[in-house]
Amino acid sequence: MLAGDDAAPGPADGSPDGGRLPQLESGRVMEILHVEDSPGDRLLTEEALKEATVPNRLWIAKDGEEAMAILRHEPPFGDVPRPDLILLDLNLPRKDGREVLAEVKADPSLRRIPVIILTTSSAEADIRRTYDLHANCYITKPVGLDQFLSVMKALEEFWLRNVTLPPR
């Protein structure tokens, strides 16, 4: 469940560079939950976040039900920390991303966690509906690798380096 779980769990390669890292207590690793059923897409995101200058740890949920179980610390996920950020795909097995979003944003103990929709869908209906459900932002994954990496870089810069996340 921890991304790249054949390796020792821990922060990605990036380390604090003494620059602007105001949002976390010093030394703390940013916990990111990625809800995605495609192994290829999971790997791409993992690779992109390894480049991040902010230490982060990526947790994986393969479907919406697993995501909710992780967020609610249900067994066997009791030890998974509450994420600072959720990257959420929309089309997922078992429980769909739209349902996950609605549940997270309706739950007073979870709604403060920023949810970034990261999906292949560019349907206007999905964009509107997810913003109406209080998704924090909506990204259609670009198909080309370079473009995907450039979007992930902008995401990392904004969400990991500039945003002041809700205190834990």
Place this chain on the structure above:
Amino acid sequence: MTPPSGVGGLARPHRILLVEDDPAEARLLEEAFELAGGGVTLERAADGEAALARLRSGGDRIDLLLLPLHLPGPGGRELLAELKGSPETRRIPALVLSSGGSEADVLATWDAHANAFLRKPGNLDDLAALAGSIRRFWLRSVQLPG
């Protein structure tokens, strides 16, 4: 995504509504967006009521809202609650940009469905860097609601 074009890498010009009672602060932010590459029109509303009136009046589409925590009259949190509670305005991304704010303020802002909370830097260089990040993420990478 879209290839760089004539507006500093943006596919089209964008319009941001800034809620700010101090015109000098608004000019500073405008300069920050210019330094970050331009292509952004910053419209100012002096308080929450003016912002709501602007959003409800139709007119050019607002892509993004920037609002502070502290405002004359009803505060930023009341404005956020109004924006996010109303079907006509709730989907417009609203970023809180605040130079102050306690931990409780930050938490309440997220709970009120702000799309993000940002600390406002005190100097132009850092403000331009932040404007650059907002441009690269919100105006180039994100699907904004139509």
